[in-house]
Amino acid sequence: MSRVHDMGGRFGDGPVIPEPEDEVFHEEWHKRALAVTLACGSLGQWNIDVSRHMRECLDPVDYTRFSYYEIWAAGLANLLVDAGVLTREELASGAAQGSSPLEGRKLRADKVAEVLAAGGPADRPSDIAPTFQVGDRVRTRQAGNLVIPGGHTRLPGYAQTAEGRVVRYHGTHILPDSSAHRQGDAAEPLYAVAIAAKELWLHPEHPNDEVVLDLWQSYLEPVA
Numbered sequence: 001m002s003r004v005h006d007m008g009g010r011f012g013d014g015p016v017i018p019e020p021e022d023e024v025f026h027e028e029w030h031k032r033a034l035a036v037t038l039a040c041g042s043l044g045q046w047n048i049d050v051s052r053h054m055r056e057c058l059d060p061v062d063y064t065r066f067s068y069y070e071i072w073a074a075g076l077a078n079l080l081v082d083a084g085v086l087t088r089e090e091l092a093s094g095a096a097q098g099s100s101p102l103e104g105r106k107l108r109a110d111k112v113a114e115v116l117a118a119g120g121p122a123d124r125p126s127d128i129a130p131t132f133q134v135g136d137r138v139r140t141r142q143a144g145n146l147v148i149p150g151g152h153t154r155l156p157g158y159a160q161t162a163e164g165r166v167v168r169y170h171g172t173h174i175l176p177d178s179s180a181h182r183q184g185d186a187a188e189p190l191y192a193v194a195i196a197a198k199e200l201w202l203h204p205e206h207p208n209d210e211v212v213l214d215l216w217q218s219y220l221e222p223v224a
Contacts, residue, residue, distance in 0.1 A: 009158030033069040042107040045083040049180035053152040124187035126172035137223035152180035164195035
């Protein structure tokens with residue numbers, strides 16, 4: 001994430017207020033926003049990293065004033081135009097102009113449960129050997145996306161230059177920093193890294209608490 005979208009650990013945004021566990025959607029249209037986003041994803045014109053990056057590309061003014069599902073809807077509209085699925089004119093009119101070559105890929109109602117259950121695994125083979133082992137001390141890099149300067153990354157700003165320890169090796173997975181920009185999978189080793197709260201924040205309420213982040217190998221460097 002970058003700029004205004006990288007909100008984790010930032011001061012001034014107020015407390016996180018947990019919602020009731022049974023309150024999934026606040027409005028009826030929220031369900032439709034989620035459903036339409038998933039249905040459009042089945043067209044195969046983008047991946048989850050591209051969709052995340054598209055939401056980050058929203059104007060900062062819009063991003064901060066939109067609700068959660070408004071961000072999803074706006075990001076999806078931009079995705080559809082960017083991928084050539086729809087034109088801006090079709091979006092504005094609410095009607096397609098002619099047939100679509102993607103019509104055969106639409107997600108049928110009777111296939112939804114099957115598709116959701118299958119998920120979208122992100123593990124991929126890689127020629128890059130793991131550098132770290134469970135128990136190793138590591139430090140996160142300060143740089144953001146090393147593939148596309150200023151681009152999408154899964155290394156949050158609050159965790160940059162922090163020291164932690166590897167607690168699990170996940171195998172090799174698609175690198176979002178590359179995938180989000182349609183630059184290929186670029187799979188590399190992925191680790192779960194535990195970082196103490198006192199490493200992340202100046203005045204943590206519980207200094208010995210830990211935050212566990214899934215971090216790619218290129219995000220990390222060894223601690224001597």
